[in-house]
Amino acid sequence: MSTLIVPPHVPSVAEDCEQLHKAFEGWGTNERLIISILAHRNAGQRKAIRHAYAETYGKDLLKDLDKELSSDFERLVLLWTLDPPERDAVLTDEATKKWTKSNQVLVEIACTRPSKGLILVREAYHSRFKRSLEEDVAYHTTGDFRKLLLPLVSSYRYEGDEVNLRLAKSEAKILHEKIKGKHYSDDDVIRIVATRSKAQVNATLNEYKNEFGNDIIKDLEHDDDNEFLPILKATFECLVYPENYFEKVLREAINKRGTDEGALTRVVATRAEVDLKIIKDLYHKRNSVPLHRAIVKDTHGDYEKMLVALIGEDDA
Amino acid sequence: MSTLIVPPHVPSVAEDCEQLHKAFEGWGTNERLIISILAHRNAGQRKAIRHAYAETYGKDLLKDLDKELSSDFERLVLLWTLDPPERDAVLTDEATKKWTKSNQVLVEIACTRPSKGLILVREAYHSRFKRSLEEDVAYHTTGDFRKLLLPLVSSYRYEGDEVNLRLAKSEAKILHEKIKGKHYSDDDVIRIVATRSKAQVNATLNEYKNEFGNDIIKDLEHDDDNEFLPILKATFECLVYPENYFEKVLREAINKRGTDEGALTRVVATRAEVDLKIIKDLYHKRNSVPLHRAIVKDTHGDYEKMLVALIGEDDA
Structure with missing residues (x-):
């Protein structure tokens, strides 16, 4: 149900690192090269690349990407390259700090991740922010919203099929x-x-x-x-109905006057390796237009190319 | 800070199993032999024994212990032999089902275990009861008690030293x-x-x-x-102040007319491998009598012997 396309013959981690390093060199940045590598490696491979990059060049790949890229494209590449639990830790931290009553990112992450996945997010939150996710959520929210959000982000639901x-x-x-x-x-x-x-x-x-x-x-x-x-x-x-929920978030992001890049980036980066194929099919059915066509119409440049690659519609 | 005494030369797991199996054979049970083995093996060793026992005799050691032993001694041996997260799952399940406003076992387990330890308890609760700890706690409690207990049992606190x-x-x-x-x-x-x-x-x-x-x-x-x-x-x-808390629980359990064996058993079984040495010293200071003397005065038989062994005061 993933839309990620990993080529049948993946270059070695060392080769990927070297190519990425090259993409940053000289005048300008080779965005096409960056997309051709990072948008076609799974979480484990990206993690290995990040690790090897630090070993080889003594620098954090994410920091180099941050330096070389900009705006929506940068945001998408950075979120995508992060390890999924760390990515969710970053997203929940942002959602908590900039929390508004209409912000549903905390609910989205707390309720669509597998139980153990949510524990990994809380663990990543500890190491990255030196606080717990639930303490920040409880501190930054009030009233009914806190009453709902605190147990949601703290949940460790039973995942068996048994039903009473x-x-x-x-x-x-x-x-x-x-x-x-x-x-x-x-x-x-x-x-x-x-x-x-x-x-x-x-x-x-x-x-x-x-x-x-x-x-x-x-x-x-x-x-x-x-x-x-x-x-x-x-x-x-x-x-x-997580897939229906995500289809709706995509639909609203794309239909919005001016496009909600934040939501579009988040859904593509977090679901590409999970269930974006189902979401994409639902989108097509519900909007009578394929997701990639809607994206191409609404976005442009490297951001567009990276999105199209992640939803499995480039020529890789 | 543990009171557990593991002998310098521990018999092989196979030998321990054989001895335990022998202890159940024939007329009567050899309680002394059971104590001499189980009260002097750490969590990892007890787990290995339980595993090997199942492999060798096709039976669950805990069920055999359950069949052969009785009353307070049985309860102590069973709780002690369980793997710590599973033991806490059993204790929280009992505390939830028999929940009363004065029952502090849920608070005790939620607040004195390390953060990851509490996650392991919740995991053990899933596999043993096919439900989540927090759903049972929320279902069986109400009002202010639920308001406190639900986030306590769901917590995954940050454990670094940083303080704001x-x-x-x-x-x-x-x-x-x-x-x-x-x-x-x-x-x-x-x-x-x-x-x-x-x-x-x-x-x-x-x-x-x-x-x-x-x-x-x-x-x-x-x-x-x-x-x-x-x-x-x-x-x-x-x-x-977890050690002070446990000292008080022990003090009240022992000073109670008739002794509160439930509390005494729980504290000894859950703290022997953690901080019972500190609790024991606090007890001595606070009550002007060593814990083992107070226990010997208030209990008897195999239950007494097992308690004394676990608090590190038998001749092993």
Whole structure:
């Protein structure tokens, strides 16, 4: 389900390093060369390159990339090159520091990563920022938002398939009552979304639909005045329909007047090695235009080329 | 700081297994032999024995121990023989199911284990109970207790020594205001105890003492009507003065009319390989009697012998 294309014969790590080093030399930077290497190596290979680069040249590859590249292209290359947990640590740190009520990045990372993956993010956060993710989230948020976000980023959900249908029934009823009464940040609503396994939440939402007729996502849609509702809705979407959630983020980023490069970059960099193929197909279906065509229309230059490469549509 | 005595020449794992198997054979059980082996092997050795026992006899050593032993002795041997994260998973599961407002076992385990240790407990909880620790804790608790316990058991605190003194000052002030106003379960009080690193909480309590004259533990002592206060106090104690906390648990368990074997067993089984030596010294100082003498006075039989062995006072 990855869109990453790794060539059948990958050059040695030493060769990749040498080529990257060359790309930085002389007048100007060889962006095409950088894309041809980094956009076609998986996480393990990129990590090995970064390691070997430091050994060979005594410098951090990321710092050199930072020096040589600029704007959206730079951001995409840097995020992509980072090890996934470290990348998520950087993204959660930014989302926490610049936190606004409409920022859904914390929910996205807390709810779409595998349980152990989220622990690795928290570990990377420790080593990079000398603090814990949850302490920063708790410190920078307040009220209902803290009440939801703190347990979400601290979760270590059970990942087995076992589902308790009796419980799903009773918790579907709780959700329905609370949502009907507009008690969106009720203790039990938050307990259910923040602690139950994804399989269990899914079973609960099925019971909800069977029993009360509507998809819960639909029931969370009609309340323009409530600032908390969108983040609760995003939580359910990320837990149960992550690919649909990401398709929507891409759609909104691309349809926005001026394009939301931040969101586009984030989704492509974080999902290319995970489920971007599914997201891409969903995008095509939902928008009647292939994702790469929409991207080519909305972006340009090296940024465009790197995006197209990562979504698996260049000629590599 | 461990009280465990492992003999200089440990028999092979196969020999230990054979001896344990012999101890179960024929009329009666050879409890002395069981103690002489299990009470003198470290966690890694006990794990290897359990593994080899299953390989050799096709049976779970813990089930055989369960069948052959009884009452307090059985409980101590079983808890001790379990791998530490699995043992904590069992203890937290029991504490959650039989949860009462005065039960401090969840706080004790959440706040005295190293950060990675607590993650291992949550992992062991997944595999043993097919649910997450935090979902069970959230489900079985309510109100202020859930508000404190859920983030405590979900925490993955930063463990570096770095301390932010400015922050310690400002959070000491918050704690003082809230405690003075008896807002013990205030959002910020819980945020501070549940997310800050132990070093940071310690710095905050030092600032508290410098600025406001009293130890925070003292300020949390005078309110008989408040059910939440004892658990908040235990949280601070476990985070900053764990050995004092455990000494107090032992003291109260032993001084109680009839002895609280549950608490005595738990502290000895969980701390013997960690810091029981310090706790033992504190106990002696605080009670003017050595811990082993107090134990011998209050317990008897194989249970007494196993306790004495684990606190490092038998002739092994």
